[in-house]
Amino acid sequence: MLKLVVCIKQVPMVSELPWDPNTRTLKRNLAEGMMNPACGHALEAALQIKKQHGGHIVAITMGPPMAEEVLYEAIAMGADRGVLLTDRSMAGGDTSATSYTLARAIKKECPDFDLVLCGCYTSDSETAQVGPQLAEELDVPGAAYIEHIAVKDGAFRLHRVTDNFLEVLEMDMPGLVTVTTHTYMPRYPSLEGLQSAFARSDIKILNARDLRLDPAKIGVNGSPTKIINVYSPTAAKKNIVMQGTAKKVVDEIFAKFADRISGAIGKDLKTHYHDNKACTK
Amino acid sequence: MNRSIWVFADYRNYFQNRVTLQLLAKANQLAAQIGAEVCAVVLGYKIDEYVAEYIAHGAQKVVVVEHRSLQKYSMEKYAVLMERLARDYQPEIILIGATAFGRELAPRVAKRLGTGLTADCIGLEMTEDGLLRQIAPSFGGNLVAEILTPEHRPQMATVRAGIFQEIPHNNSLHGEVVRIPLPKDLPKDRLRLIAYQRQPQRDQRLEDARVVVCGGRGMGSKKKFKKLFELAQLLAGEVGATRPVVYAGWIDNDALVGQAGRNIRPQILFSFGISGAIQHTAAVTDAEFIIAVNKNPNATMMKMADVAVVADANQLCSALIKELKDRIQT
Numbered sequence A: 001m002l003k004l005v006v007c008i009k010q011v012p013m014v015s016e017l018p019w020d021p022n023t024r025t026l027k028r029n030l031a032e033g034m035m036n037p038a039c040g041h042a043l044e045a046a047l048q049i050k051k052q053h054g055g056h057i058v059a060i061t062m063g064p065p066m067a068e069e070v071l072y073e074a075i076a077m078g079a080d081r082g083v084l085l086t087d088r089s090m091a092g093g094d095t096s097a098t099s100y101t102l103a104r105a106i107k108k109e110c111p112d113f114d115l116v117l118c119g120c121y122t123s124d125s126e127t128a129q130v131g132p133q134l135a136e137e138l139d140v141p142g143a144a145y146i147e148h149i150a151v152k153d154g155a156f157r158l159h160r161v162t163d164n165f166l167e168v169l170e171m172d173m174p175g176l177v178t179v180t181t182h183t184y185m186p187r188y189p190s191l192e193g194l195q196s197a198f199a200r201s202d203i204k205i206l207n208a209r210d211l212r213l214d215p216a217k218i219g220v221n222g223s224p225t226k227i228i229n230v231y232s233p234t235a236a237k238k239n240i241v242m243q244g245t246a247k248k249v250v251d252e253i254f255a256k257f258a259d260r261i262s263g264a265i266g267k268d269l270k271t272h273y274h275d276n277k278a279c280t281k
Numbered sequence B: 001m002n003r004s005i006w007v008f009a010d011y012r013n014y015f016q017n018r019v020t021l022q023l024l025a026k027a028n029q030l031a032a033q034i035g036a037e038v039c040a041v042v043l044g045y046k047i048d049e050y051v052a053e054y055i056a057h058g059a060q061k062v063v064v065v066e067h068r069s070l071q072k073y074s075m076e077k078y079a080v081l082m083e084r085l086a087r088d089y090q091p092e093i094i095l096i097g098a099t100a101f102g103r104e105l106a107p108r109v110a111k112r113l114g115t116g117l118t119a120d121c122i123g124l125e126m127t128e129d130g131l132l133r134q135i136a137p138s139f140g141g142n143l144v145a146e147i148l149t150p151e152h153r154p155q156m157a158t159v160r161a162g163i164f165q166e167i168p169h170n171n172s173l174h175g176e177v178v179r180i181p182l183p184k185d186l187p188k189d190r191l192r193l194i195a196y197q198r199q200p201q202r203d204q205r206l207e208d209a210r211v212v213v214c215g216g217r218g219m220g221s222k223k224k225f226k227k228l229f230e231l232a233q234l235l236a237g238e239v240g241a242t243r244p245v246v247y248a249g250w251i252d253n254d255a256l257v258g259q260a261g262r263n264i265r266p267q268i269l270f271s272f273g274i275s276g277a278i279q280h281t282a283a284v285t286d287a288e289f290i291i292a293v294n295k296n297p298n299a300t301m302m303k304m305a306d307v308a309v310v311a312d313a314n315q316l317c318s319a320l321i322k323e324l325k326d327r328i329q330t
C-alpha cells in the first residue's frame, strides 16, 4: 500500500484571462476556476498506481477559499481526502514560497509519503518550478516530465522523453514526480462521485499558524522574486495585413522577415538567385 | 572578487540546441553594462571541446568540473555542484537555457541558494539600478510579466532557445579556464538513469518544433493538404492540424493542435485556412510569430496574427515552397 500525495492548483478557465484591459492589471478574483490540466494527469497517475498496488491519496491545494472546489473534484475522481491551505498571508507567493508552504503541509499531513505527484506545469504562470523545488524542500529525489510510473522492487521505474532523449530512470522511495499531459488522461468524475464528494468529503483546512510557517518565507513578502509589471503582448502586436498575388505576398514576407525565418530554421535564406543576378548586372 | 555573470553549459544537444551560445552572447551585453565578466560553467567528462567552443563564443572564463562520474547528466550532482560553486564565487547572475534539463536544474539550484528564479524568459535587460529585468510569458503567452530579484543573489533565470543571437565562432578570443576538482562528499544519486536512447531527429514533437505549419479545413482536400508537408520539410518544421482536418483523415490524430490535442510554442507558426476557434487558439498563443493565411480577413486567426495574408491558402503555400527552394538551393 502506497501513500500518495497529489498537489493540485486551481487556475483560471482557458477562456477567462484574468486581465483587466481597462486598469491594465491582473484581476484578483477568478470568476471561474478549474483544476490545472497537468494536475489532472498527476491525479490520474496516482489513481492508477493506487488501483494496481493499493494506496491512499491525499490531494493538497494552496489558494483562496474557493480553491476547495478542486479538492471536491479530486475526491470525486477518487482521491481519499483533501487538504486546503488558505491564508491571506500565503497570497502572492512565488515558487520558492509556494514550495516551502506545500512542503510544510506534506510534512504535517502525510510525513511518511511514498510519492508526491505534481503537474509538470500550470496553465497560468507555467513556471514548472514548484515540483523540483518541492523535492528540494522535502529532501527526496525528483524527476520532471514523467510519462509513465511503475513500482518495482521498492523503487519507482520512470519513463520520460526530454531534450530528444527517451529515458528510463530508477528513483528511490520516497520521491517526487511531475507528470506531463501526454499520458494518464484524467477520468471524468461520475455524477454520483461528485454528489457523494460534496455530501461527505474529508477536507481539512489549514492556515499559516496551523502549519507554523515562517512569515519571512511565505506570500509576497517571503518571495525573492517581485513582479513589477504585467502586460498583454498582443496589444503590442502589429498585425500587418498583406494582400495581392501569391508571388507578391511571398516577396513581401521575405523582404520583411527573411532574417526571422532563417533564424528559426537555422538556414541562410538571404542569398537568392534573383539577388545574385542583380549583383552581377 | 570580480563581478560575474554565469551561463550554465548545457552541451548535451550541442548541434541542435544553441541556447548556451545565445546566452553567452546576451551575457556579454549585460556584463558590459555592469562591468562584469562572463563565465561558462561546464560539468562533465571529456569536455575540453566544449570549453574551447564556449571561449570562442564569448566566455571570458570557464569554470570546469571534470570527472568520470559526471559523464552523464545527473540532476542531483549538478544541483549540488552549481550550489557550491555559486557560494564560492558569488556570481551576480546565473542564466540557464530553458531545455527540459535546465528547467528542472535551475529551480533546484535557486532553492538551494535561497534565491529567486524567473522561468522561461523571452527578454533580459539591466535596469538603471543595475538589476536584471527578467521578462517572461504567462497564461499561454497572453500576458507578459516583468520580474526582478531585488535583494537575493544570484539573480537567476531560465531562458528560451532562439531568443538571442549567438556571437559567431571566433578562434582568436581568449578565456581563462579554472579547473575545480570534484568534491569528495557529493551525495549518492537517488535517481539513476537505467537506459536512454536518442530520439531520431525526425521525431521532433510538435511541442518542441521551432516552426509549425498548421492547416485547417480551408486547405480544401487531403491532396492539397499534403503540400503542407513539403513546406514544413523545407522549414525544418512539423505539421499540425485542426479538428475537422483530423476527423477527415487528412492527417493523424497526433497532429491535432488545440484543447483536445497539443500545445505548441514555435518561433514561427504558419496557419493556413484556419478560422481560429478558441479550442484551437488557446494552444497556439505561445507562438512567437504567427503568419496566418485565410480568404477571410476577419477570421479570428487573422486578427491574432503578426502577419495576416488575405489569400487562397493553397496558392500561397505553393508560392512559399517555390521561393524557399530558390533561396535554400543557391
Ligand SMILES: Cc1cc2nc3c(=O)[nH]c(=O)nc-3n(C[C@H](O)[C@H](O)[C@H](O)COP(=O)(O)OP(=O)(O)OC[C@H]3O[C@@H](n4cnc5c(N)ncnc54)[C@H](O)[C@@H]3O)c2cc1C
Pocket: A006, A007, A008, A009, A010, A036, A038, A039, A042, A060, A061, A062, A063, A093, A094, A095, A096, A098, A102, A117, A118, A119, A120, A121, A122, A124, A125, A126, A127, A128, A129, A130, A131, A225, A227, A230, B117, B118, B119, B136, B138, B143, B144, B145, B147
Ligand atoms: C504572471 C505571473 C508570472 C509569474 N512568474 C513567476 C516566476 O517567474 N518565478 C516565480 O518564482 N514565481 C512566479 N510567479 C508566481 C507563481 O505563479 C506562484 O509561485 C505559483 O504559486 C506557483 O507557480 P506555478 O503556477 O508556475 O506552478 P508550476 O511550477 O508551473 O506548477 C507545477 C505543479 O506544482 C503544483 N502546484 C503549483 N502551485 C500549487 C498550489 N498553489 N497548490 C498546490 N499545488 C501547486 C501543481 O502540482 C502544479 O501542477 C508568477 C506569477 C504570475 C501571476
Ligand SMILES: Cc1cc2nc3c(=O)[nH]c(=O)nc-3n(C[C@H](O)[C@H](O)[C@H](O)COP(=O)(O)OP(=O)(O)OC[C@H]3O[C@@H](n4cnc5c(N)ncnc54)[C@H](O)[C@@H]3O)c2cc1C
Pocket: B215, B216, B217, B218, B219, B220, B241, B242, B243, B244, B245, B256, B257, B258, B259, B260, B261, B272, B273, B274, B275, B276, B277, B278, B279, B280, B293, B294, B295, B296, B299, B311, B312, B313, B314
Ligand atoms: C470540446 C471541443 C474541443 C475541441 N478541441 C479542438 C482542438 O483541440 N483543436 C481544434 O483545432 N479544434 C477543436 N475543436 C473544434 C473547434 O471548435 C473548431 O471547430 C475547429 O478548430 C475549426 O477548424 P478549422 O479552423 O480548420 O475550420 P473552420 O472553422 O471551418 O475554418 C476554416 C477556415 O478556412 C478559411 N478558408 C476556406 N477556404 C479557404 C481557402 N481556399 N483559402 C484560405 N482560407 C480558406 C475560412 O475562411 C475559415 O476561416 C473543439 C471543439 C469542441 C467543442
